Structures are given as structure tokens and as C-alpha cells.
Amino acid sequence: MPKDTIKLISAEGFEFIVDYKAACVSATIKQMLSSEGTFTETETGEIKLQEISTPILETICQYFHYKIRYQNSVTKSIPEFKLAPEIALELLKAANYLDC
Amino acid sequence: MASQKKKSFKIEPFKHAYTLDPGYADKTWKILEDAIREINGHNASGLSFEELYRNAYNMVINKFGDRLYNGLVETITAHLRSIAAKIEATQGESFLRELKLRWDLHNKSMQMIRDILMYMDRIYVKHNNKVPVRQLGLDLWRDVVVRNKRIMDRLLTILLDHIHRERTGEIIDRSLLRSITQMLMDLGQTVYCDDFERHFLVKAAEFYQVEAQEYMSSSDCPEYLKKAEKRLAEEIERVSNYLDPISEPKILNVVETELIANQMKSLVEMENSGLIALLEQDKYEDLARMYALFKRVPTGLELLRGMMLEHLKETGKGLVTDPERAKEPVEFVQRLLVEKEKYDRLINSSFASDKTFQNMLNSAFEFFINLNQRSPEYISLFMDDKLRKGLKDMSEDDVEGVLDKVMMLFRYLQEKDVFEKYYKQHLAKRLLSNRTVSDEAERSLLVKLKTECGYQFTSKLESMFNDIKTSRESMQDFKNRNRGSEAGTSADAGAPRPEDELELTVQVLTTGSWPMSNVAKCNLPRECERTCEDFKDFYLKTHSGRKLSWQTHMGNADLKATFGTSKHELNVSTHQMCILLLFNEVDSMSYRDILGATGIPASDLKRSLQSLACVKGKNVLKKEPMSKEIGESDTFSFNEGFRSKLYKLKISTVSAQKESEPEKQDTRHRVEEDRKPQIEAAIVRIMKSRRTLDHNSIVAQVTQQLSARFLPNPTVIKKRIESLIEREFLERDATDRKLYRYLA
Numbered sequence A: 001m002p003k004d005t006i007k008l009i010s011a012e013g014f015e016f017i018v019d020y021k022a023a024c025v026s027a028t029i030k031q032m033l034s035s036e037g038t039f040t041e042t043e044t045g046e047i048k049l050q051e052i053s054t055p056i057l058e059t060i061c062q063y064f065h066y067k068i069r070y071q072n073s074v075t076k077s078i079p080e081f082k083l084a085p086e087i088a089l090e091l092l093k094a095a096n097y098l099d100c
Numbered sequence B: 001m002a003s004q005k006k007k008s009f010k011i012e013p014f015k016h017a018y019t020l021d022p023g024y025a026d027k028t029w030k031i032l033e034d035a036i037r038e039i040n041g042h043n044a045s046g047l048s049f050e051e052l053y054r055n056a057y058n059m060v061i062n063k064f065g066d067r068l069y070n071g072l073v074e075t076i077t078a079h080l081r082s083i084a085a086k087i088e089a090t091q092g093e094s095f096l097r098e099l100k101l102r103w104d105l106h107n108k109s110m111q112m113i114r115d116i117l118m119y120m121d122r123i124y125v126k127h128n129n130k131v132p133v134r135q136l137g138l139d140l141w142r143d144v145v146v147r148n149k150r151i152m153d154r155l156l157t158i159l160l161d162h163i164h165r166e167r168t169g170e171i172i173d174r175s176l177l178r179s180i181t182q183m184l185m186d187l188g189q190t191v192y193c194d195d196f197e198r199h200f201l202v203k204a205a206e207f208y209q210v211e212a213q214e215y216m217s218s219s220d221c222p223e224y225l226k227k228a229e230k231r232l233a234e235e236i237e238r239v240s241n242y243l244d245p246i247s248e249p250k251i252l253n254v255v256e257t258e259l260i261a262n263q264m265k266s267l268v269e270m271e272n273s274g275l276i277a278l279l280e281q282d283k284y285e286d287l288a289r290m291y292a293l294f295k296r297v298p299t300g301l302e303l304l305r306g307m308m309l310e311h312l313k314e315t316g317k318g319l320v321t322d323p324e325r326a327k328e329p330v331e332f333v334q335r336l337l338v339e340k341e342k343y344d345r346l347i348n349s350s351f352a353s354d355k356t357f358q359n360m361l362n363s364a365f366e367f368f369i370n371l372n373q374r375s376p377e378y379i380s381l382f383m384d385d386k387l388r389k390g391l392k393d394m395s396e397d398d399v400e401g402v403l404d405k406v407m408m409l410f411r412y413l414q415e416k417d418v419f420e421k422y423y424k425q426h427l428a429k430r431l432l433s434n435r436t437v438s439d440e441a442e443r444s445l446l447v448k449l450k451t452e453c454g455y456q457f458t459s460k461l462e463s464m465f466n467d468i469k470t471s472r473e474s475m476q477d478f479k480n481r482n483r484g485s486e487a488g489t490s491a492d493a494g495a496p497r498p499e500d501e502l503e504l505t506v507q508v509l510t511t512g513s514w515p516m517s518n519v520a521k522c523n524l525p526r527e528c529e530r531t532c533e534d535f536k537d538f539y540l541k542t543h544s545g546r547k548l549s550w551q552t553h554m555g556n557a558d559l560k561a562t563f564g565t566s567k568h569e570l571n572v573s574t575h576q577m578c579i580l581l582l583f584n585e586v587d588s589m590s591y592r593d594i595l596g597a598t599g600i601p602a603s604d605l606k607r608s609l610q611s612l613a614c615v616k617g618k619n620v621l622k623k624e625p626m627s628k629e630i631g632e633s634d635t636f637s638f639n640e641g642f643r644s645k646l647y648k649l650k651i652s653t654v655s656a657q658k659e660s661e662p663e664k665q666d667t668r669h670r671v672e673e674d675r676k677p678q679i680e681a682a683i684v685r686i687m688k689s690r691r692t693l694d695h696n697s698i699v700a701q702v703t704q705q706l707s708a709r710f711l712p713n714p715t716v717i718k719k720r721i722e723s724l725i726e727r728e729f730l731e732r733d734a735t736d737r738k739l740y741r742y743l744a
Helices: A027-034 A040-044 A054-070 A085-098 B002-007 B024-040 B049-061 B065-089 B094-116 B118-127 B133-146 B149-167 B174-186 B189-218 B221-242 B247-261 B264-268 B275-280 B284-295 B300-321 B329-350 B355-369 B375-390 B396-412 B416-432 B439-453 B455-486 B526-542 B574-582 B591-598 B602-613 B661-690 B695-706 B714-726
Strands: A005-009 A015-019 A046-048 B556-563 B566-573 B588-590 B621-624 B635-638 B648-650 B692-694 B730-732 B739-742
Touching: A015 A054, A027 A040, A027 A046, A027 A085, A027 B049, A027 B118, A040 A046, A040 B049, A046 B049, A054 A085, B024 B049, B024 B065, B024 B094, B049 B065, B049 B094, B049 B118, B065 B094, B065 B118, B065 B133, B065 B149, B094 B118, B094 B133, B094 B149, B094 B174, B118 B133, B133 B149, B133 B174, B133 B189, B149 B174, B149 B189, B149 B221, B174 B189, B174 B221, B189 B221, B189 B247, B221 B247, B221 B264, B221 B275, B221 B284, B264 B284, B264 B300, B275 B284, B275 B300, B284 B300, B284 B329, B300 B329, B300 B355, B329 B355, B329 B375, B329 B396, B355 B396, B375 B396, B375 B416, B375 B439, B396 B439, B416 B439, B416 B455, B416 B661, B439 B455, B455 B526, B556 B574, B566 B574, B574 B591, B574 B602, B588 B591, B591 B602, B591 B635, B602 B621, B602 B635, B661 B692, B661 B695, B661 B714, B661 B739, B692 B695, B695 B714, B695 B739, B714 B730
Parallel strands: A005 A046, B566 B648
Antiparallel strands: A005 A015, B556 B566, B588 B635, B621 B635, B692 B739, B730 B739
């Protein structure tokens, strides 16, 4: 049963509560939440992402909303998604993991 | 040297200091393997998606993708082997159900396994060109379970048995079959086709072969067709119920071949219920079914058409050559029309207005209408009959309808020139005796003929109409003139005329446009002669240089006659009038005297006398001796005692009747004569443009050019060519005797 919001937990144990729809920007998360099988994630709506640190997960959550906000936008003026260079590599790895 | 130093310069890749735990891969795979087992055992609750995904992810990025993938294949294969054994172990009916159940579970498990191995699917499988997990699941199921010999054979037998049972009327679990065939289809079309459909079609062919035999021996043709139709519908339904749509054309083809193609010949030839019987009994519905079914097989319609053509030719031949029927021209044509209408309706209602059948119908009619040489005459007679009286109580549309139909028959005629000849004769009689019912209908028919055969064909007919019109006008002028000159003697134009005054109506006809031979003018009574001279003077005054010759055999007259106490008005032909007026002076005359006094040609005279003396109720003359025929030694006398209830009497003139045998010969001869110049003209036209041509080509082209009017006989063409050579229009080639040259 899809819930409106879900909980993403970082490696350090910080909890981010995100819109279900936003979280589904990640194909991996989407699959976790909607899998046919009876995995714990599907049932509880909580995903513990043990490989992702809090700052990275925070940026990811921002990106989810950014993506939803602008993906179907027709205006040309889409603001740049700013990120600090020092987290770029970590973020890239996480993006690969989450398929987003 | 410096460059050598530079060459040795190298950038060292950055090395990770970190090394993996050597047991890492085994450990991780163990976790995943256990999880897959759990999933296959349907005990997945409590597993963490994230954890499994992360493990698979890590295995892939740490280059253990092979290990992961192969491990997966092994695990699944092992699992499916045990499943296969379980399915095999089931007994009887539950086999299919077990198979379906296991299949559903397998799919569900594979879905979950695919989910957790998503990263592998996305990265490893793609880069190494492996089969994706979902397809892997299907392939393994196919190879391990379905293509397991013991399972496959049993599956096939059960499926075919179910289908056979349904064909024989039992009720089966369609949804179960549906899911099994769907499974086969999911495993790939080749699995469905090779492992199932092939056998299914063979079985169906066997079944329907037997059934066709049974049906043939137990049912008549319409019943058989109904059954075949039902079977086809059933198979379509079966496909839509639990087979894949790709099977529909194949199974239909099997049924069509077995039930229709292989049996159709015996079907149409079935006695008392085959095609002929259906045609004869107007079984439109059954024929429509036959058409629809036969259309499905390659040569079906051909067979149907061929047989119908034969039948039509046969019955048509019967119609046109039956001497009994040929006696009544109107009846004769009516029969043809009825026949035509019947088949038109049949083709429209039962054969979906199939063009090929319409063509067949046309060729059949063309064939048999031309079998009877008198067809052109009869068709013209039929039109004549309709235009004289038949159209009286019909609306304009109906008239058009009838005319259109006759035109259809006309189109089939090969000897259109013969028709033209007769039509002209009949039209002339209609126009002159004022017997046309509707001017409009006449005109409309003329237009139809014109569109059909072109201007040439109708130009003379049109000029006939014009003659009648101008005659009417000049008659008007003539009467006005008379009235003007009489103004002094008779104050009132409407006052009764003196006894000997007669009203003359003349129709001036263009020679050549009208089909009449110059018959010698008969001796008119004095009174008439004077008025005729009057008209002649009048006419020549306005149209100088023309020559008028009187065609007394075409005219008619109204007479007032007194028989003792009763008075009558008689409508007779001019000839009859001449005869009757003789009796104003004498009471009795011999045949020879009449012949001498009137100068009417013998055959006409005999006919006129016959209608005056031998028709009961209209015998204004008495004949001695009394008999039906006129003999040369007969004597005629005025029938003083003639009585009739009617004041006005019409002594039937010789109307357009079927020609007698010598007349027919005569007409035919004239037609043949008329054709000669036409053939010659065609030959000259062709040769003028081609200069040299061989004999056969000339014949072919002449035939083609003249086909709109008639079908020239090759020997006649040959004769014409010879005649043209004699007259030095053509010459034979010096070397090749078959070749002709045009001489300018």
C-alpha cells in the first residue's frame, strides 16, 4: 500500500521524510517500495540506506524535489542545481546506486 | 636525447590501498543465495530489499558479477528441477492445474529476484550480453520444466484431448487452457508454435477429415454448409477463448481445406440439393452461405462460377431454342427478363454483388441469346409491344425500368444491325399508325440506344421522328389553307363537311430513313385522288424540287358506313378503304375484280380481305365460299346484315407481327447485304492506316471494329477482301500470299 510519505534513513541514522512521489525519482527506491514481494521496506515504508551519509542523502532529497518541480516545466529558465564540488564524487556513487 | 628522457616519463595510476576481504564474495553470495531460496520458498517476508540490493550492487561493482549471475542460474535451475519432479508426480486432471499454479509462483518469485538483482540487470547483464533475469526465468522454465519430455508429452496430450472434447460438445475449463497456452506464448512464439500449435493443427485436420466424411453421408448440401459454417465459427471462438490470435488463420485454413475445399466438388454436384437445385428453388440464403464459404478457399468461387455458367447456358439454351416458347415473342423476351432479374437479384443478395459473377451472368446471356437468330427481332417486338400498349398504366419510373431491362438484353446481342432493322420497321409502323403510347418513352429509348451504340445507329431513327414532326406542321398549314379558301362557301369552319369532302392527313417521310420498299401505289378512289393532288400541289409549292410518292400500303382511314339500319364508323387501312369504297357502287365482286380495280399487290390484298371478311364480329364483307383463307376464286359481297354493339369499329390492321419464315429469310438476306459495305469500309479503313497486313490480323481487327454492331463471319470477310482485290483497292503481296497491300 503506497503511503503519501516515506522515511529514508542515512548511514548515520538521520531520518528524512520525503514525499512518496519524490522518492520515486530514484528507480531503485521506487522498486523497493512497490515490489511484488513482501520485503520489509515495502511494508514499513522505511528504507535504511547504509551506504549513504547524511549530507549526501540531504542533497539527494533536495534533488528529488528539484527534479519533480522542473521535469515537466516548459519555461526555459530552470535554475541550476548547485552542489559543492567536494561531495560530487560521493553523490555520483549514490546516484548510480539509486539509479537516478 | 631529451626526447628519450621524456618518453620514460609515466603517470602512475592512483592505487587503492584498500583490499577486499578474500572471503567477501563467498559471504555475500551466501546471503543472496539464501535470500533467493527463501523467495522461491515463498517466505520472503522479513527480507530487506535494501540489504539484498546493496549486496548484489557491491558484488557487481567489485567485479563479482560472473559469480553472482552463474550462482543465480544454478540456484534457479536446481529449484526448477525439484518443481518439475513435483509436477510430474501429480495425477490425472490436476496436472494442468498444478502446472499453472507452479508457473504463477515461479513468475512471482522471478519478479522478486529480478527486483533485488536490478543493479546486476542494469549494469552487468548489459555489459556482458547476458540474458536478463526475467527472460532467464522464462528460458529456464521452458528448458527445465516445459521441455522436460515427460511433462511435454503429457501436457500436449491433455491439451489436445480437452480441445477434442470441446469439439464433440463437452464443456471444458477454458480459463485453465487459456492460462496454459498463454504460458506457452510467454515462453516465446516458437514454443507455442512448435510444441503445441503444430500438433494442434494436425489433430484438427484429422478430426475434420473424418467429420467431413460423416457430414457428406448424412446431410444434404445446405445442411452440410450450415454445419461447416458452424464449425468455422466455433474455431474462431476457440481461438478467441483460449488460443493465441496467431492460430486463427492457421486453424481456419485447416477447417476450410478439410470441410470445404476437399468436399466442394461433391457438394455442388449433390443431387437434389446441390448448386443446381438451390438455384432452381431460389434458395438465396443457402446460396449466400455457399458463396461465403467457398470464397474462403482458393478455387471455390471459380468452381461455383463455372458450374453456374454451365447451368445458365443450359437453361438459357432451353429458353431460347424451345420452339413452343419462341412462338410468342413478347412472352419469349419476358421469360428472359425474368431469368435475368432472378440472377441479378441472386448475385446482389447472395453473392455480395460479386463482379466476377456479374460478368459470368453477362457472358452466359450473351451466349444463349445469340443462339437464337430471332432474338434481335423478338427484343424489338417486345419493345414494340411495350410502347404500343404495355406502358399505359405505368409510372414514368417503371417505364424507365422496363426499358432499361430490355436494353440489358439488347446489349447482349451480337447482331445489333439486325435489331436496328427490325426496330426501324416497328418504329415506322408505330409512328405512322400513331400507335405510340408515350412520346417520352420513345424518345427515352432512342437516347438509350444512342448512348449504347452511338450516333450512327440512331440517326435514321431520329430523322423518322423529325419527319413525323414536320409532317404535323405542314399538315396544319395545309388545313389552314383549305379553310382559308373555303371561307367564302362555309361560314363556320366547324360545320359538317359535304359528303364527299374528306380529311387528309399526310406524313411526308424522307426516303432512305424509313424502312420501306417502294410498293406500287394502289388506285385510290376518285375522292381521295383529288385531295391527294391538292396536297401534292401545296407541298411542292413550299418545297420545290422534291418528289412525292404515295405509300398507300402504310395508311389508314376512318369511314362511315351504313349497314341496313345501323350506322358505324370503321377504322381501316388505306387498302381496306379502297376495297370497301368499291362496294359503294356494286354489291358483289370477285377477288380478281378487286385486284384489278385497286391494284393492291396480291399478298397485301389477301391480308386486307381476310381482316374484312374472315374476322368474327368484324366481317363487314361476306365471302363466298365461307372459309378462313382467301382464295383467288372467291367472291365478296357487302354484308348488309352486319351488326355490332359498338359504334366505332376498328378493323384490325396488320400490326407488327412476328415475321413469317420467308419474310425472315428476306430480312436476313437484306441484313447480309447491308453488312457487305460495312465490312468493306472497315477493311479499307484498316488497310489505309496499316498499308500491309496479313489475313488473320485483318479478320481480327475487322471483327473488333464491327463488334458493336454485329459479329462478322470470317468467310464473309474473306469474300469481301477478294472483292476489294478485284476492284483494285488491295493487292496480294507478290511473295507472301497471306499478305495484303493497300493500293492508294
